[in-house]
Amino acid sequence: MRYKKNIIVLKFGGTSVGDKDKIKRVADKVIKARLEGNSVVVAVSAMGDTTDRLIELAGKIASSPSRREMDMLMSTGEQVSSALLAIAIQEKGYNCISLSGQQAGILTDDVYSNAKILNIKVDRILKELKKDRVVVVAGFQGVNIDGDITTLGRGGSDTTAVALASALKARYCEIYTDVDGVYSTDPNVVNEAIKLETLSYDEMLELASSGAKVIHLRAVEFARKHNVILHIRSSFNDIEGTWVMDDYKKDERMERPLITGVTYDIGEAKVSIFGLEDKPGVAANLFGKLADVDIDVDLIVQNVSEENFAAISFTVKNEDLSLAKEVLNKLRNIRIEVDTDIAKVSIVGAGMQTHPGVAAKMFKILAEKDINIEMISTSPIRISCVVKKSRIKEAVKALHSGFGLAK
Amino acid sequence: MRYKKNIIVLKFGGTSVGDKDKIKRVADKVIKARLEGNSVVVAVSAMGDTTDRLIELAGKIASSPSRREMDMLMSTGEQVSSALLAIAIQEKGYNCISLSGQQAGILTDDVYSNAKILNIKVDRILKELKKDRVVVVAGFQGVNIDGDITTLGRGGSDTTAVALASALKARYCEIYTDVDGVYSTDPNVVNEAIKLETLSYDEMLELASSGAKVIHLRAVEFARKHNVILHIRSSFNDIEGTWVMDDYKKDERMERPLITGVTYDIGEAKVSIFGLEDKPGVAANLFGKLADVDIDVDLIVQNVSEENFAAISFTVKNEDLSLAKEVLNKLRNIRIEVDTDIAKVSIVGAGMQTHPGVAAKMFKILAEKDINIEMISTSPIRISCVVKKSRIKEAVKALHSGFGLAK
Numbered sequence: 001m002r003y004k005k006n007i008i009v010l011k012f013g014g015t016s017v018g019d020k021d022k023i024k025r026v027a028d029k030v031i032k033a034r035l036e037g038n039s040v041v042v043a044v045s046a047m048g049d050t051t052d053r054l055i056e057l058a059g060k061i062a063s064s065p066s067r068r069e070m071d072m073l074m075s076t077g078e079q080v081s082s083a084l085l086a087i088a089i090q091e092k093g094y095n096c097i098s099l100s101g102q103q104a105g106i107l108t109d110d111v112y113s114n115a116k117i118l119n120i121k122v123d124r125i126l127k128e129l130k131k132d133r134v135v136v137v138a139g140f141q142g143v144n145i146d147g148d149i150t151t152l153g154r155g156g157s158d159t160t161a162v163a164l165a166s167a168l169k170a171r172y173c174e175i176y177t178d179v180d181g182v183y184s185t186d187p188n189v190v191n192e193a194i195k196l197e198t199l200s201y202d203e204m205l206e207l208a209s210s211g212a213k214v215i216h217l218r219a220v221e222f223a224r225k226h227n228v229i230l231h232i233r234s235s236f237n238d239i240e241g242t243w244v245m246d247d248y249k250k251d252e253r254m255e256r257p258l259i260t261g262v263t264y265d266i267g268e269a270k271v272s273i274f275g276l277e278d279k280p281g282v283a284a285n286l287f288g289k290l291a292d293v294d295i296d297v298d299l300i301v302q303n304v305s306e307e308n309f310a311a312i313s314f315t316v317k318n319e320d321l322s323l324a325k326e327v328l329n330k331l332r333n334i335r336i337e338v339d340t341d342i343a344k345v346s347i348v349g350a351g352m353q354t355h356p357g358v359a360a361k362m363f364k365i366l367a368e369k370d371i372n373i374e375m376i377s378t379s380p381i382r383i384s385c386v387v388k389k390s391r392i393k394e395a396v397k398a399l400h401s402g403f404g405l406a407k
Numbered sequence: 408m409r410y411k412k413n414i415i416v417l418k419f420g421g422t423s424v425g426d427k428d429k430i431k432r433v434a435d436k437v438i439k440a441r442l443e444g445n446s447v448v449v450a451v452s453a454m455g456d457t458t459d460r461l462i463e464l465a466g467k468i469a470s471s472p473s474r475r476e477m478d479m480l481m482s483t484g485e486q487v488s489s490a491l492l493a494i495a496i497q498e499k500g501y502n503c504i505s506l507s508g509q510q511a512g513i514l515t516d517d518v519y520s521n522a523k524i525l526n527i528k529v530d531r532i533l534k535e536l537k538k539d540r541v542v543v544v545a546g547f548q549g550v551n552i553d554g555d556i557t558t559l560g561r562g563g564s565d566t567t568a569v570a571l572a573s574a575l576k577a578r579y580c581e582i583y584t585d586v587d588g589v590y591s592t593d594p595n596v597v598n599e600a601i602k603l604e605t606l607s608y609d610e611m612l613e614l615a616s617s618g619a620k621v622i623h624l625r626a627v628e629f630a631r632k633h634n635v636i637l638h639i640r641s642s643f644n645d646i647e648g649t650w651v652m653d654d655y656k657k658d659e660r661m662e663r664p665l666i667t668g669v670t671y672d673i674g675e676a677k678v679s680i681f682g683l684e685d686k687p688g689v690a691a692n693l694f695g696k697l698a699d700v701d702i703d704v705d706l707i708v709q710n711v712s713e714e715n716f717a718a719i720s721f722t723v724k725n726e727d728l729s730l731a732k733e734v735l736n737k738l739r740n741i742r743i744e745v746d747t748d749i750a751k752v753s754i755v756g757a758g759m760q761t762h763p764g765v766a767a768k769m770f771k772i773l774a775e776k777d778i779n780i781e782m783i784s785t786s787p788i789r790i791s792c793v794v795k796k797s798r799i800k801e802a803v804k805a806l807h808s809g810f811g812l813a814k
Contacts, residue, residue, distance in 0.1 A: 020467040054487070060427040061491055062498035069497070072505050073490035076483035080461070083480035084468055090476070091469035098479050102509075103554055124554075147510055147531075 007039045007129065007170040011139065011161035016176055016235040017081045018048035027088035029176065029235060030134055034094060039129045041168060043139040043161035044085055046077025067112035071141070071151045075101065078138035078157070086136045095133040099124065101149070104135075106142035106160065108150045115150035117142060117159065120167035137164060155216020162219045166226035172243075173228050176235035177214050181242035182207060184405040185262040189393050192406035196242050196260055200350050203260050204230070204244045206382040210263040210346035220244070258358065259349030262399045264392050268298060268315040270339040270375065271324060278310040286312065289327050295320045299344070299377040299386060313375060315344065315386065342374065343392035346384040347399055359383050365402040371395050414446045414536065414577040418546065418568030423583055423642040424488045425455035434495035436583065436642060437541055441501060446536045448575060450546040450568035451492055453484025474519035478548070478558045482508065485545035485564070493543045502540040506531065508548035508556070513567065515549035515557045522557035524549060524566065527574035544571060562623020569626045573633035579650075580635050583642035584621050588649035589614060591812040592669040596800050599813035603649050603667055607757050610667050611637070611651045613789040617670040617753035627651070665765065666756030669806045671799050675705060676728050677746040677782065679720040680735065690719060696734050702727045706751070706784040706791060720782060722751065722793065749781065750799035753791040754806055766790050772809035778802050 010033060017023050026044075034040045054073050058065045079100055086098035105121030128135045139157025142150050152159050158175060165173035180195055182204070187193040199207070201224035208217045214232050223230050223244065233241025276282050283302065290297055300314040316324050318340065328336050352358040359376075362383055366373060371394065375386035387395055400406060417440060419433050433451075441447045461480050465472045472480075486507055493505035512528030535542045546564025549557050559566050565582060572580035587602055589611070594600040606614070608631035615624045621639050630637050630651065640648025683689050690709065697704055707721040723731050725747065735743050759765040766783075769790055773780060778801065782793035794802050807813060 020464065023468060057427065058491060058494055061430060061495045065494040066497055069490045069494045069505055072493075072507075073487055076486050079483050079486075080480060083476045084465060086479075087465055087472040087476045088468045090473055098476055100479075100556075149507075 006037060007041060007168045008033060009041045009043065009161050009165040009168065009170045009173045010176060011043045011157060011174065012045065012085075012176045012235060013157065014045040014048055014050070014081075015178055017044055017085060020084075023047075023081070023084050023088050026085060026176075026235065027092055030085075030089055031092055031094055032238075033174075034134055038171075040134045041125060041129070041164055041170070042082075042085065042134065042136045043157055043164060044078060044081050044136060045139050045157040046074075047081045047084075050077040050080070068148065071112045071115075071149050074151055075138070075141040075149045078140050082136045082138040086134075089134055089136070095131065096136060097128050097133050098136040098138070099128070100138050101141035101160070102143040102147070104137040104164070106137075106163070108142035108144055108152070110144045110150070112150055114153035115142060115144070117152070117163045120163055122167050125164075125168065153218075155218050158216040158219030159222055162222045162226070162228050162230070165228045166222070171229070172231050173223070174231045174233060174241075175215050175219075176233060178234065178236070179214060180234045180237070180239050181232050182214055182244075182261070184260065185396055185400045186264070189264075189396050190262075190400045190406075193400065194405065197240075198243045198245065199260060201244060201246065202381050203348055203350050206346070206348040206379060207261050207263055210265060210344065210348065210382060210384060257349060257405075258351040258355055259347045259403050259405070260351070261348045262345065262396050262403070262405065263348065264343060264345045264396050266343045266389060266392060267318050268342065268344060269318050269321050270313055270315050270342045270386060271321075271328070272311060272313040272337040272339070273328065274309070274311045274335045274337070275333055276310045276312060282310070283312060286328075286331070287314075289331075290316075290324060293323055293327060295324050295327070299375050299384060301375045301377075315342070315375070341389050342386050343389045343395075344384050344386050345392060345395045345399065346382055347403065348382045350381050352383075353380055361402070362399065365398050366395060369394055369398050371398075413444060414448060414575045415440060416448045416450065416568050416572040416575065416577045416580040417583060418450045418564060418581065419452065419492075419583045419642060420564065421452040421455055421457070421488075422585055424451055424492060427491075430454075430488070430491050430495050433492060433583075433642065434499055437492075437496055437543075438499055438501055439645075440581075441541055445578075447541045448532060448536070448571055448577070449492065449541065449543045450564055450571060451485060451488050451543060452546050452564040453481075454488045454491075457484040457487070475555065478519045478522075478556050481558055482545070482548040482556045485547050489543045489545040493541075496541055496543070502538065503543060504535050504540050505543040505545070506535075507545050508567070509550040509554070511542075511544040511571070513544075513549035513570070515551055515559070517551045517557070519557055521560035522549060522551070524559070524570045527570055529574050532571075532575065560625075562625050565623040565626030566629055569629045569633070569635050569637070572635045573629070578636070579638055580630070581638045581640060581648075582622050582626075583640060585641065585643070586621060587641045587644070587646050588639050589621055589651075589668070591667065592803055592807045593671070596671075596803050597669075597807045597813075599807065601812065604647075605650045605652065606667060608651060608653065609788050610755055610757050613753070613755040613786060614668050614670055617672060617751065617755065617789060617791060664756060664812075665758040665762055666754045666810050666812070667758070668755045669752065669803050669810070669812065670755065671750055671752045671803050673750040673796055673799060674725050675722040675749065675751060676725055677720055677722050677749045677793060678728075678731060678735070679718060679744040679746070681716070681718045681742040681744070682740055683717045683719060685717040689717070693719070693735075693738070694721075696738075697723075697731060700730055700734060702731050702734070706782050706793060708782045708784070722749070722782070748796050749793050750796040750802075751791050751793050752799060752802045752806065753789050754810065755789045757788050759790075760787055768809070769806065772805050773802060776801055776805045778805075
């Protein structure tokens with residue numbers, strides 16, 4: 001099928017379609033892609049704070065509204081923005097149609113408010129592309145087997161875009177955002193931060209999970225699993241952004257940098273638990289209880305046991321802190337300490353897999369600045385350290401220059 | 408099927424669900440109907456001015472947005488209010504589910520923004536009623552055969568309710584509004600106005616078309632055609648409203664009143680055209696051109712022809728006046744006069760069919776008050792007169808007391 005060959009998927013977030021002028025600007029972006037000879041499918045989020053306003057409205061009616069009805073309610077936000085974008089594209093003289101998640105054939109499971117995409121029946125989208133239409137799909141939503149509307153949870157529109165790109169066998173999926181791409185670190189903290197041209201999925205995953213907010217983790221995981229090439233770029237200019245793709249697609253003659261980025265996260269708190277019995281199953285029980293109430297635990301450190309009592313420290317998102325304390329207070333004979341004056345700094349790079357000594361270098365750089373490390377966690381391509389919140393910018397700057405990432 | 412026997416349909420308009428407190432009050436109404444032993448289906452309009460705001464937003468993006476996309480856009484208003492009402496009903500401890508027009512099985516033709524209901528597949532609604540759930544259906548909307556969202560045009564939610572009542576073989580359909588029912592005339596003008604207990608469909612049609620705004624004409628037509636009993640009542644109290652049903656259901660021993668109501672309309676203008684050629688087809692051509700641009704013409708009067716030139720006067724809604732003038736100005740050799748200082752007063756009553764002299768009595772009552780009649784139009788159960796706008800309240804009062812309608 002010829003028309004399939006040049007399909008690309010573009011995704012625009014809520015700030016990109018925040019008002020009528022922004023919607024018109026997005027329409028120009030879409031038309032530009034169309035004029036470059038692509039069959040264009042667009043996934044779009046709700047305008048600005050629409051979703052928050054709907055949640056607030058429901059909150060005034062019920063303290064804990066049913067998730068099925070919340071999805072019915074919230075999915076309207078993306079339906080509005082997709083229709084308005086279609087109207088803006090038509091106004092500029094181009095064929096266009098908006099489709100709800102249901103009309104776009106996005107079938108999900110039954111988990112309201114946090115549904116997973118099971119399948120996309122692309123017939124309708126292909127039919128519209130054949131008619132030479134731009135197709136604007138309402139992001140963040142789908143339907144379950146009964147035809148009831150579901151939403152995909154956080155980062156849902158990113159996931160919609162990547163899933164559409166996969167189902168349509170699109171050449172790539174462009175994620176439009178408010179920055180020019182993925183940087184070696186936060187340019188607001190380090191002037192010398194450089195934009196990264198290419199990243200592997202693993203690197204993007206580690207960057208996204210340790211602080212870079214350009215794309216949602218879940219969408220990157222989906223892209224990696226289904227081998228969807230991502231292009232993360234700005235909706236405010238035409239500059240080439242950052243490509244995320246499989247390692248093997250990179251030019252092998254290029255020397256891989258040791259690390260590609262430094263990220264930080266000031267949105268977590270450290271919880272320490274003292275007096276836990278040091279026997280098998282205690283940690284499993286503890287973190288099981290937290291998982292039961294949907295609390296994501298990040299770094300975990302368990303110290304050496306003293307007299308059969310263990311101490312465990314972990315970090316959780318600040319917004320989950322009070323719920324975590326509530327859960328932990330039900331456990332007997334333990335003492336809890338909470339430290340909100342912490343921040344996490346991470347270095348990420350596929351190159352560290354084949355270079356020993358990266359962790360040692362990181363610790364040395366921090367030590368030279370007299371920055372104390374409170375917790376450490378590593379993955380094959382990431383090392384994270386928890387430090388005092390007041391020292392975080394200093395730590396980021398030191399690591400960024402210490403690993404030679406500066407311009 | 409037992410559960411079908413006691414189905415009733417309730418309809419709440421946009422002002423009834425205008426904010427969170429009003430939605431909670433509607434939830435109480437619905438639960439009351441549920442507790443009285445009914446299987447309850449609710450049709451609901453968009454909250455307050457939602458539809459107007461969406462139209463305004465689209466208008467800022469395109470001067471004439473496509474109707475298909477406008478329907479996609481506007482249908483979200485009813486989806487929001489239906490989900491919020493379902494949340495409010497659940498919060499009070501009752502089983503409830505909201506359904507979009509599509510989920511409720513409302514199939515329409517392809518005429519975006521003014522679609523007609525072709526069929527309602529009630530399987531899903533019946534399934535939910537069997538589960539002992541209240542079913543809240545988003546009014547004003549359906550889908551065409553391709554699954555694209557359509558809206559039903561003005562009075563759409565009234566039509567949704569009546570069509571649901573018909574398809575579900577409901578006992579009756581309650582239209583909740585901001586008045587206690589249908590009055591013999593506007594209580595704001597005539598203190599002695601009385602609430603009517605029962606009306607025939609024809610009477611309701613004539614009342615609705617000549618000024619009473621409690622229910623949309625189209626919904627009454629649908630109700631008459633499918634024999635759906637209507638109950639028009641207030642959403643602010645529990646007082647019995649006005650029942651609208653077939654003549655034969657009335658108590659035949661009761662003497663039918665000569666007239667049931669006096670209505671008026673100050674939203675029309677009179678257009679007079681002079682110098683038209685007096686030959687066949689001239690009027691057809693004239694009104695055909697107005698119909699082409701969707702202008703509804705109300706009263707039409709053609710005078711005796713003088714020297715082969717005819718004069719035709721008709722009334723149109725004020726909001727259609729400028730478009731009507733535009734159309735008429737393209738016709739050659741005619742002169743147009745517009746009078747916006749007019750109002751229409753009508754008397755309605757199925758009784759007049761069997762009582763001659765009602766028109767004469769109406770003219771006499773107006774003459775006694777020295778109110779000049781500029782145009783006259785009659786139907787089998789209605790007589791309308793156009794008078795000076797400044798005399799309209801006087802005319803309404805005189806007719807209301809002259810025909811003995813006062814308390």
